Amino acid sequence: MRIFAIKDYARIDGLTGTFVERDHASDLEICEAIVELHAGTNQYVSFQIVVQTSGAPVTSFALELRDLRGEDGALLSAGETDVYVEWFHRTNGKLVPDLLVPMSEAFPFRLPLDERYMPDQRAGALWVDWFVPPGLAPGAYRGTFAVRANDEEREFELQLRIYAVTVPNRSRMTADLNAYADSISPEFPELRDNPARYEDGSFFEMEAKVVRMAREHRAVYHHLGYRHSGKVTPSFAPELEGEGKNIRVKSWELFDRHFGPYLDGTAFAGSKRGAYPLEYMYLPFNLEWPARFEKWGKKGYRTETRRILSEFVRHFEEKGWTETTFEVFLNHKKQYRFYPFTIDEIWYEHDEEPMEAYYDLIEGVFDATPVSFVYRMDSSNHYGTHSRNRFADMCKLWVVGEGMFSWFPDSVPSMKAKGNTIWIYGGNVIGDLSRDLLTLFTWPMEAFMTGIHGFTVWNSFGHRGADYLAEPIAGEVILYPGARLGMKEPLPSIRLKALRNFMQLADVLMGTRGTDIEYGGPDVNGGVKRIVNRHYGFEDGREWWRATPDFVDTPPRIWDFSPGGAVDRACSPAFGEGRSPRTIERIGKDVLAYLDGQGWYDGER
Secondary structure, three states, X not given: OXXXXXXXXXXXXXXXXXXXXXXXXXXXXXXXXXXXXXXXXXXXXXXXXXXXXXXXXXXXXXXXXXXXXXXXXXXXXXXXXXXXXXXXXXXXXEEEEEEEEEOOOOOOOOEOOOOOOOOOOOEEEEEEEEEEOOOOOOEEEEEEXXXXXXXXXXXXXXXXXXXXXXOOOOOOOEEEEEEEOOOOHHHOHHHHOOOOOOOOOHHHHHHHHHHHHHHHOOOEEEEEOEOOOOOEOOOOOOEEEOOHHHOEEEEOHHHHHHHHHHHHOHHHOOOOOXXXXXXXXXXXXXXXXXXXXXXXXXXXXHXXXXXXXXXXXXXXXXXXXXXXXXXXXXXXXXXXXXXXXXXXXXOOHHHHHXXXXXXXXXXXXXXXXXXXXXXXXXXXXXXXXXXXXXXXXHOOEEEEEHHHHOOOOOHHHHHXXXXXXXXXXXXXXXXXXXXXXXXXXXXXHHHHXXXXXXXXXXXXXXXXXXXXXXXXXXXXXXXXXXXXXXXXXXXXXXXXXXXXXXXXXXXXXXXXXXXXXXXXXXXXXXXXXXXXXXXXXXXXXXXXXXXXXXXXXXXXXXXXXXXXXXXXXXXXXXXXXXXXXXXXXXXXXXXXXXXXXXXXXXXXX
């Protein structure tokens, strides 16, 4: 039997006990006696404990985490830890860990973890989170932890260097976990089989756990409340009555019960990040609500849409919901055969007309309110054109395909000058589970280095009936339901924990300042960018942009989207491709040391 530790940037194959990231194994660290970590304050730091056997089962296990002691008697309590058992999934001939289950008497560490899913498991692991509270004195902290598996015992020294850097409570970058309503209920039988789940509040209770989990991991759970047909999921819109000039909100009761706790922050009471309101929220407005699409192009459609949107403005003002950005987003595609045009990710120029027509319907309704409303546009194929024409004035939140975004570096300053927010997205954030975590790390790094505001994970909870204990839809899904393990709660993943750790660094980076007349200090922003560039093998940052292909001046409908075709080639290679996932640790350590050298860096300032 072998017991060792690894860092948070790599994973262990449960079949072999070797790194999942085999191509970089020689560069990845195995800790046999000492685990050395680096952190600021108000952040989590993570590591993994691995037990490898030759096939004999592990039926008895114990872990003792002890306090860490710093200079001058400072203490980091072991009570700030959370421990998770890693569940392994079959992926590309490997057993790759992802789903995390809180370790408890009901769910202890054992090998094999489950005879049905992994009878051939030879290595298991624990994920350990240790929170470093704000205000803890910088310096070197040391302590030990002990592991016992069957009769084998090991003690490790844990060395933690805490830098004079504080991670802010509120994120400065958005990690958007997109989802569709209702992707939660189908995963929990007690919700799926309860037709009254919205009225009796049982759905709200489960959804709140998901939303809180996203917040604790520095992300925003972003739940679109209507289907491709435009049909709104119950409780995602207020109840209406009347039509035409007599249309009105009949009752806000269910809507307010659903969303009020998110919008006043009470849903996040007790969070280490503070009880502040949800950052972004989809509104139910679409081509079928509040006005029926059969009225499209008629005066009644405009009247009903503007009247109900005006009621939203008044109601939100009365409630004081001024810290959330509310999105009017048209998620309609012709391919689903409900509507004669595609507005989400426009392909044909003639589909720009309904997008512009809807803006004309709502123009001016929310211009003078303290509540933040935006008209959102998801645009990739036409982004180069849209970012320069009338849509850049109409739409204030943009979600753009990463590859095509990277062709247009000049779009960022012009879009930001108009007050627009830009998020990037891709076909997936990490791909299958066997791909390394540097893929995920690169999304917040690219957002920072290109000067934009965030990135999006699509369909973050929609397992669509798949047996995620065997092989999850890992290219998108980053949260798990606990139902298949008998748990009535959502569960995190290694990728969600890694995303949180990466976002801690990103939120610090986003707060750095360059040289300006008022500031008068050193170019800290330039300093951290040089660190990031160096570890990615870039010279000056221009490598974060790709060459603009000649075909962008032709209609996207004639572009070559075939695998390996012109579009694929123009969007390649992926940034960081071929580099070691240990790049993650090296950038984090160097950034913290650099900022520490600039004096105490308070992330809230």
